[in-house]
Amino acid sequence: MKAAEAGMALLAHELYRFYHAGDDETFALRGVSLRVDAGEVVAVVGPSGSGKSTLLNCLAGLDEPDGGFVTVFGERLTRRPEAVRSRMRAASIGVLMQSGNLLEHLTVEQNVAAAQRLTRAGRPTPVSALLARVGLVGRADAWPATLSGGEAARAGLAVALANEPAVLLADEPTGEVDAANERAILGLLGERALAGGAVVVVTHSARVAAAADRTVTMSDGRILDA
Ligand code: ADP
Ligand code: MG
Numbered sequence: 001m002k003a004a005e006a007g008m009a010l011l012a013h014e015l016y017r018f019y020h021a022g023d024d025e026t027f028a029l030r031g032v033s034l035r036v037d038a039g040e041v042v043a044v045v046g047p048s049g050s051g052k053s054t055l056l057n058c059l060a061g062l063d064e065p066d067g068g069f070v071t072v073f074g075e076r077l078t079r080r081p082e083a084v085r086s087r088m089r090a091a092s093i094g095v096l097m098q099s100g101n102l103l104e105h106l107t108v109e110q111n112v113a114a115a116q117r118l119t120r121a122g123r124p125t126p127v128s129a130l131l132a133r134v135g136l137v138g139r140a141d142a143w144p145a146t147l148s149g150g151e152a153a154r155a156g157l158a159v160a161l162a163n164e165p166a167v168l169l170a171d172e173p174t175g176e177v178d179a180a181n182e183r184a185i186l187g188l189l190g191e192r193a194l195a196g197g198a199v200v201v202v203t204h205s206a207r208v209a210a211a212a213d214r215t216v217t218m219s220d221g222r223i224l225d226a
Contacts, residue, residue: 061085
């Protein structure tokens with residue numbers, strides 16, 4: 001889908017995020033603006049420490065910027081109570097972090113089902129269909145601790161996709177997986193965009209960046225001009 005034809009799914013306007021530790025001050029985000037349209041995959045690249053994860057956490061409503069705002073389909077996500085952000089996340093945002101995507105005391109299948117229970121969506125996609133999509137039908141009853149790196153990444157993606165989110169945010173989803181898993185994950189991100197999702201993927205992989213519709217480069221808390 002051409003970005004211009006689609007609605008604006010995700011908007012970050014002039015985000016600032018500062019961290020203080022003793023006398024040290026880290027300017028993690030210094031005026032980051034980003035717009036992602038429905039049906040678009042945007043790759044975020046840049047050196048370690050440039051603010052990519054901080055940006056993604058702010059886009060997900062998991063972290064609160066010190067300045068600026070984020071809207072999802074025109075609804076403000078920032079500076080809202082946690083209950084409101086949780087509701088917005090459950091309704092329209094899927095998040096895949098670098099780790100910690102699965103609850104260790106639940107099986108793969110139970111993890112996906114738990115994510116679906118948060119939304120009370122009318123007709124959720126069957127868990128079995130989601131597991132088939134990520135190639136994990138045979139691992140439905142597996143405990144997270146027994147998964148390989150690639151399986152864990154795909155299981156996390158199944159959780160992120162549990163509610164067919166209109167906005168999908170992924171932080172280095174192919175960071176610790178082999179080439180076959182990278183292709184699989186890349187395919188799933190592309191499928192979400194084809195289904196109308198707005199996808200933001202932080203990545204160090206040239207292949208993932210090349211497959212995106214657009215790449216933005218972060219450096220020292222800023223997005224460099226293209
Ligand atoms: P990237 O994902 O691009 O590697 P991050 O967003 O993780 O970068 O970090 C950006 C900067 O903010 C780094 O200098 C990092 O050390 C700092 N930072 C990130 N999270 C915290 C935190 N919770 N407390 C203090 N500093 C942090
Ligand atoms: Mg990071």
